[in-house]
Amino acid sequence: MVRNIFLLLGIALLINHAVIAAPQPTKPSQCHCLPDEPCWPSESTWSAFNSAVGGNLIATTPVARECHDPYYDKAKCDAIKKGYHDGNWRRSLPGAMIETTWETFHGQGCLGVNQTVPCNQGAVSIYTVKATTIADVQTTIRFASEHNIRLTVKNTGHDFLGRSSAPSSINLWLSSMKGINITKDFIPDGAPQGTQGQGAIILKSGVIWDEAYKAANDSNVVVVGAAHYSVGAAGGYCLGGGHSPISPHLGLCVDNVLQFTMVTADGQVHIANSHKNEDLFWALRGGGPGFGVVVEAVYRTHPAFKNMIYARATISTNDTVSMDKIMRDFYSRHDAWSSQGWSAYVLGAQGLLVLQFVLPDATVEQAASSFNPFLDYARSLPAVTLSNVDIFTDSTYYSWFNRYAPMFDQTYAGVNTRISSRFLPQSLFQPDSLDLLSTTMKKVTGDIASISPAWAFFHLLIAGGQVKQGNSVETSVLPAWREALVLYISFVGWDDSTPYADQLTMAKKLTESTDALRAITPGAGTYQNEGDPSEPDWQQSFFGDNYPRLRALKNKYDPNSLFICRRCVGSEDWDEDLMCRQG
Ligand SMILES: Cc1cc2nc3c(=O)[nH]c(=O)nc-3n(C[C@H](O)[C@H](O)[C@H](O)COP(=O)(O)OP(=O)(O)OC[C@H]3O[C@@H](n4cnc5c(N)ncnc54)[C@H](O)[C@@H]3O)c2cc1C
Ligand SMILES: *[C@@H]1O[C@H](CO)[C@@H](O)[C@H](O)[C@H]1NC(C)=O
Numbered sequence: 001m002v003r004n005i006f007l008l009l010g011i012a013l014l015i016n017h018a019v020i021a022a023p024q025p026t027k028p029s030q031c032h033c034l035p036d037e038p039c040w041p042s043e044s045t046w047s048a049f050n051s052a053v054g055g056n057l058i059a060t061t062p063v064a065r066e067c068h069d070p071y072y073d074k075a076k077c078d079a080i081k082k083g084y085h086d087g088n089w090r091r092s093l094p095g096a097m098i099e100t101t102w103e104t105f106h107g108q109g110c111l112g113v114n115q116t117v118p119c120n121q122g123a124v125s126i127y128t129v130k131a132t133t134i135a136d137v138q139t140t141i142r143f144a145s146e147h148n149i150r151l152t153v154k155n156t157g158h159d160f161l162g163r164s165s166a167p168s169s170i171n172l173w174l175s176s177m178k179g180i181n182i183t184k185d186f187i188p189d190g191a192p193q194g195t196q197g198q199g200a201i202i203l204k205s206g207v208i209w210d211e212a213y214k215a216a217n218d219s220n221v222v223v224v225g226a227a228h229y230s231v232g233a234a235g236g237y238c239l240g241g242g243h244s245p246i247s248p249h250l251g252l253c254v255d256n257v258l259q260f261t262m263v264t265a266d267g268q269v270h271i272a273n274s275h276k277n278e279d280l281f282w283a284l285r286g287g288g289p290g291f292g293v294v295v296e297a298v299y300r301t302h303p304a305f306k307n308m309i310y311a312r313a314t315i316s317t318n319d320t321v322s323m324d325k326i327m328r329d330f331y332s333r334h335d336a337w338s339s340q341g342w343s344a345y346v347l348g349a350q351g352l353l354v355l356q357f358v359l360p361d362a363t364v365e366q367a368a369s370s371f372n373p374f375l376d377y378a379r380s381l382p383a384v385t386l387s388n389v390d391i392f393t394d395s396t397y398y399s400w401f402n403r404y405a406p407m408f409d410q411t412y413a414g415v416n417t418r419i420s421s422r423f424l425p426q427s428l429f430q431p432d433s434l435d436l437l438s439t440t441m442k443k444v445t446g447d448i449a450s451i452s453p454a455w456a457f458f459h460l461l462i463a464g465g466q467v468k469q470g471n472s473v474e475t476s477v478l479p480a481w482r483e484a485l486v487l488y489i490s491f492v493g494w495d496d497s498t499p500y501a502d503q504l505t506m507a508k509k510l511t512e513s514t515d516a517l518r519a520i521t522p523g524a525g526t527y528q529n530e531g532d533p534s535e536p537d538w539q540q541s542f543f544g545d546n547y548p549r550l551r552a553l554k555n556k557y558d559p560n561s562l563f564i565c566r567r568c569v570g571s572e573d574w575d576e577d578l579m580c581r582q583g
């Protein structure tokens with residue numbers, strides 16, 4: 001509030017503001033320093049900082065800038081047009097997010113390739129440090145802290161809540177920090193004499209899952225990781241929980257962490273495991289981003305599966321009565337599918353259900369006997385068409401992954417989307433709850449469809465089994481994960497030219513569309529990494545009863561909120577834009 005008034009009244013009051021703030025330089029300011037303020041470092045200070053990080057300081061510009069006047073450059077714009085919806089191209093650029101929504105701020109940004117549309121900095125950081133060493137990470141943390149500049153941390157820019165970008169920030173970009181080591185004998189630092197070594201994969205912070213999976217495959221082991229190849233392996237994914245197609249067999253990512261090495265807000269390097277900094281270790285296994293920067297993660301590896309079954313089918317119908325029956329039958333089979341060890345990635349849209357099912361260590365006959373009856377039921381109904389019906393068997397997890405992952409890797413990048421989500425607990429898939437579940441889901445999908453023609457839902461059967469068991473060791477992940485079977489996520493999208501007011505309306509309606517599900521799933525919460533950026537009562541939904549302890553640990557390890565991010569632990573102390581402290 002105070003900040004806004006200063007901006008409105010202009011320079012005179014800014015000077016006043018500086019005078020008021022000046023006498024207590026060590027006290028954290030109420031607001032982050034902005035580029036037009038006297039507190040912003042001078043050119044020579046930036047230049048010295050650039051030298052201190054090995055010349056890796058980049059003045060960041062929006063990725064599509066050269067397609068817009070007055071920056072238009074034909075050759076560059078042609079390259080931008082080619083790369084705009086390519087996830088690999090986006091990951092190679094400092095200013096890019098996978099979801100362009102998070103490159104904009106209050107509707108201002110530089111979207112699309114229309115030359116006459118204005119280009120603004122939006123939520124693109126002013127500077128990016130392309131870190132290559134732990135020292136770069138430490139130097140950046142100290143610099144941002146000393147100058148009270150908003151700091152963002154990014155590896156892949158996949159985040160659905162915009163936690164890896166912010167306006168007027170320095171972005172600490174980790175994607176160049178590559179390095180993978182697979183060992184049979186990992187012993188956590190500080191473990192007692194005689195501790196048995198165990199199989200582990202050691203990852204630097206810039207590694208993506210495709211790279212980790214390839215290395216694991218080469219060593220004939222598997223590791224719990226994402227279903228999408230460019231999700232970061234050592235960062236936000238696991239800090240928030242980390243689900244996997246093999247989670248029903250091997251648990252969540254947080255259930256498989258052996259050690260993290262991290263740089264905290266004071267610039268110090270800490271090792272966290274079950275023998276050292278146990279409280280930090282607990283917080284990092286589910287408490288989400290905001291406790292520091294992970295520079296190395298160590299995850300348990302498991303023996304390779306004997307094989308992987310991949311069953312798929314696309315069901316289409318314009319007959320709503322048929323679709324209602326299909327959905328009810330679909331839900332009724334979940335308990336059995338889960339106990340048989342399936343995971344499933346199911347995409348729904350108008351008149352469409354795309355099924356992608358995964359089952360390790362099974363025969364095609366076993367898979368067919370539990371998957372096909374559902375298809376047979378769908379086929380028996382009026383006006384239903386099935387296509388892409390296949391059951392594949394692959395000898396390794398990685399060959400399955402390479403068959404599955406390309407299906408959506410190149411399609412979900414450079415888009416404006418918003419999501420909302422909820423866990424569906426196992427109890428909802430029992431016979432006496434199926435009517436309630438079916439009618440509620442019908443209402444929810446109907447509501448989403450009325451928001452935007454670009455809508456879809458993702459229904460992920462990735463919990464149950466070993467996710468339900470959890471780890472014998474306690475983690476800080478939302479406890480409701482252990483009761484869940486399915487993570488339901490709804491998506492709406494819009495064009496680059498959609499007015500900001502309309503975007504806000506769609507986002508609000510999307511959040512409200514999940515209310516019907518919230519009402520029938522008290523305490524179920526949702527997965528923070530795939531959560532609604534406007535989730536009501538988010539502390540409870542994302543963290544549950546772990547919130548108070550996480551909050552206390554946030555104060556211990558990041559007392560000045562250097563790593564503040566949207567809907568992260570402690571963010572309620574800040575205004576909605578996280579630029580000024582409240583009160
Ligand atoms: C296409 C797609 C597929 C997905 N598939 C899955 C899936 O199968 N399973 C699943 O569980 N989730 C999945 N997700 C969600 C995913 O977990 C989140 O998007 C997550 O935030 C990605 O983490 P990242 O580090 O790659 O992304 P980024 O956007 O780079 O970072 C996300 C958050 O983590 C922080 N962060 C990143 N690196 C570090 C680090 N080294 N130290 C400290 N903080 C760090 C950032 O500051 C930010 O707050 C998917 C997302 C997308 C877009
Ligand atoms: C580009 O944007 C302008 C408005 O700024 C609009 O009138 C025009 O139709 C757009 N061009 C295309 C090709 O979309």
Ligand SMILES: *[C@@H]1O[C@H](CO)[C@@H](O)[C@H](O)[C@H]1NC(C)=O
Binds near residue numbers: 186
């Ligand atoms: C891999 O990790 C193991 C166990 O920590 C260590 O002994 C080995 O030196 C590492 N190898 C490389 C190449 O870093």
Ligand SMILES: *[C@@H]1O[C@H](CO)[C@@H](O)[C@H](O)[C@H]1NC(C)=O
Binds near residue numbers: 220399
């Ligand atoms: C995965 O490992 C198997 C051997 O276990 C090998 O045959 C295969 O080529 C590997 N896949 C890839 C894509 O490297």
Ligand SMILES: *[C@@H]1O[C@H](CO)[C@@H](O)[C@H](O)[C@H]1NC(C)=O
Binds near residue numbers: 316383
């Ligand atoms: C549904 O309707 C659309 C348009 O009317 C048509 O193109 C499509 O083929 C129909 N789908 C089925 C499965 O009948």
